[in-house]
Amino acid sequence: MISLIRAEPQLHTPMHFFLSVLAIVDSGFSTANTPGLLGGLLASSQSVSFAGCVVPMALMTRHGTAECLILAVVAYDRLAALCRPLLYGSLSSPRLCVQLVAATYTASVASSALLTGSVSSLPYCGPNIIHHYFCDIPPVLQLACGDRARAEAVIFPPAALILLCTITFTLVSYGFILVTICRMRSLEAQSKALSTCTSHLALICLFYGTTTFMYTQPSSRSSTEQNKVVSVFYTVIIPMLNPLIYSLRNKDVKAALKNRCLGLLPS
Known part of the structure; x- marks a missing residue:
C-alpha cells in the first residue's frame, strides 16, 4: 500500500497520504513484538533481557499511540471531505497534513517515553516470569516489587486520556459523516458510503475496545488470560485488517492496483 500510494500520481491526495502513514504505523505496530x-x-x-523487554515495549507503546492519533486524523480528513467539500483544500492542505503527522509522531514519542520510563524505573526483584505473549505494560507491572500505585497513577490516566479524546473525536466525526450520508439523494451513493463507513467504524470500535480494556484498568492477575487474547487483536489482527478496510475498499486504490499489476504483466 505504501509503495502503491507513492508510485501512483492519482493517489497523491491528503486521504491517501494519511492512509500511507497509517500503513507505516501498522507495519511498525505489528512487527514490534510479533x-x-x-x-x-x-x-x-x-x-529475554531487561533491555530486550523494555525496547519492544517502548516501540509498541509509541506505535499504539500513533495508531490512535492517526485514526482520529483519518476521521478528520473524511469529515472535511464529505461535510465541507468546498473548504476541503484549505482544511487538508499539504502543509497541514504534514503538521498533523508530525504532531502525531511527537505526541506518540512523548507518551512512549513517559509510560515506558515509569515502568522501567520500578524495582524488579522477582518473580521474573511474564505471563503474557510479549513485554506489555500491564503484565510487566505485575512483576514490580515496589509500590506500583504511583506508577499506575502516572501510566493509566494519560493512557485513558489519549484513548478517550481520540475515540470521542473519531466517533463524533463519523457521526457527522453518517448524518451527511443520510442526506444524500442518491441511494446508490448512500449505500456505498455507508458500507465504507460502517466497515471503518467496526474496525475502530474493535481497536479502541481492546486497547481500552488493556490500558485503562489497573493491573490484575485475574485478567491475565483475557489480556493475552485481547492483545492478539490489537497487535496482529487489526494492523492486518486496516489496509484491507481502509485501502482495498477504496475504488481509486483498487484501480491503481489493477493498473500497476497489468503494467507488470508481460505483453
Missing part, C-alpha cells in the same frame, strides 16, 4: 513472539515459540529458550 517476530520476537514467533522466535520465542520456535526457540528452546524463551528468556
Whole structure:
C-alpha cells in the first residue's frame, strides 16, 4: 500500500497520504513484538533481557499511540471531505497534513517515553516470569516489587486520556459523516458510503475496545488470560485488517492496483 500510494500520481491526495502513514504505523505496530513472539515459540529458550523487554515495549507503546492519533486524523480528513467539500483544500492542505503527522509522531514519542520510563524505573526483584505473549505494560507491572500505585497513577490516566479524546473525536466525526450520508439523494451513493463507513467504524470500535480494556484498568492477575487474547487483536489482527478496510475498499486504490499489476504483466 505504501509503495502503491507513492508510485501512483492519482493517489497523491491528503486521504491517501494519511492512509500511507497509517500503513507505516501498522507495519511498525505489528512487527514490534510479533517476530520476537514467533522466535520465542520456535526457540528452546524463551528468556529475554531487561533491555530486550523494555525496547519492544517502548516501540509498541509509541506505535499504539500513533495508531490512535492517526485514526482520529483519518476521521478528520473524511469529515472535511464529505461535510465541507468546498473548504476541503484549505482544511487538508499539504502543509497541514504534514503538521498533523508530525504532531502525531511527537505526541506518540512523548507518551512512549513517559509510560515506558515509569515502568522501567520500578524495582524488579522477582518473580521474573511474564505471563503474557510479549513485554506489555500491564503484565510487566505485575512483576514490580515496589509500590506500583504511583506508577499506575502516572501510566493509566494519560493512557485513558489519549484513548478517550481520540475515540470521542473519531466517533463524533463519523457521526457527522453518517448524518451527511443520510442526506444524500442518491441511494446508490448512500449505500456505498455507508458500507465504507460502517466497515471503518467496526474496525475502530474493535481497536479502541481492546486497547481500552488493556490500558485503562489497573493491573490484575485475574485478567491475565483475557489480556493475552485481547492483545492478539490489537497487535496482529487489526494492523492486518486496516489496509484491507481502509485501502482495498477504496475504488481509486483498487484501480491503481489493477493498473500497476497489468503494467507488470508481460505483453
